[in-house]
Amino acid sequence: MGTLVAFHAHPDDECIGTGGTLARAAAEGHRVVLVLGTNGDFGEVPDDLAEGETLVDRRRAEVLQSAEVLGVHRVAWLGYKDSGMTGWEQNADPESFHQADVEEAAERLAAILREEDADVVTTYDWHGNYGHPDHIKIHVVGNRAAELAGTPRVFEMTVNRDAFMRQIEAARAADNDSPLGGDDFDPSGPADDGNPMGMPEAEITLSVDVSAYAEVKRASMRCHASQITDTSFFLQMPEEMFVTAFGTEWFIEHGAEPGMRDGWLFE
Numbered sequence: 001m002g003t004l005v006a007f008h009a010h011p012d013d014e015c016i017g018t019g020g021t022l023a024r025a026a027a028e029g030h031r032v033v034l035v036l037g038t039n040g041d042f043g044e045v046p047d048d049l050a051e052g053e054t055l056v057d058r059r060r061a062e063v064l065q066s067a068e069v070l071g072v073h074r075v076a077w078l079g080y081k082d083s084g085m086t087g088w089e090q091n092a093d094p095e096s097f098h099q100a101d102v103e104e105a106a107e108r109l110a111a112i113l114r115e116e117d118a119d120v121v122t123t124y125d126w127h128g129n130y131g132h133p134d135h136i137k138i139h140v141v142g143n144r145a146a147e148l149a150g151t152p153r154v155f156e157m158t159v160n161r162d163a164f165m166r167q168i169e170a171a172r173a174a175d176n177d178s179p180l181g182g183d184d185f186d187p188s189g190p191a192d193d194g195n196p197m198g199m200p201e202a203e204i205t206l207s208v209d210v211s212a213y214a215e216v217k218r219a220s221m222r223c224h225a226s227q228i229t230d231t232s233f234f235l236q237m238p239e240e241m242f243v244t245a246f247g248t249e250w251f252i253e254h255g256a257e258p259g260m261r262d263g264w265l266f267e
């Protein structure tokens, strides 16, 4: 059995991009560790915070619940401040993850990778899937930490832009009021950083089937009630549609041969 360390920017990122992978790894007996770069200080503020409870308190509690649902064995924090979305004044905060010294942040993660004797680490693609400053930092810091710790296998989590486009086109053609069929979202259009969402299929090297864990993945999303409300399209989708949209997770493995294969992070 191996050890997987998943490096994510904010509480709730773990379930959307890698929830199926984490649940599958844990179910197969691997050790699974979730490391969060930030506390998610600038997420949606729910209107039911208790007296003295902060958004960070809430989000930490939510991610611990999500981790339990997924079977994650340990949740660790690098402790940086959320940098906010692209262009926000919080980008300039010296305590933000965006402003953090790469070597210093990478050493914090590398210490965990060494302590856990990690076989596999997951980071994000070069533009953090959609250009969020903290997500880009996961790419830079995660990849550097793997180098420092000598972690054998590094997988950059991404979104398969071509598969996403095909699903949207199919939903529009079927005209069955799938939330994917709405015309307000175009993954090939520019996201925050001006790049389209995710990566083209030609640059992805691993497609992981997590359809058997789709309901666990959705249950982990429900734990983040302050951020992913019941009305969001993630949670409203009929089961079959959810499996189609979220039953596969995609990665770019460092050093892999070009071309996308169906497979698993531990083979």
Ligand SMILES: [Zn+2]
Pocket: 009, 010, 013, 132, 135
């Ligand atoms: Zn995030």
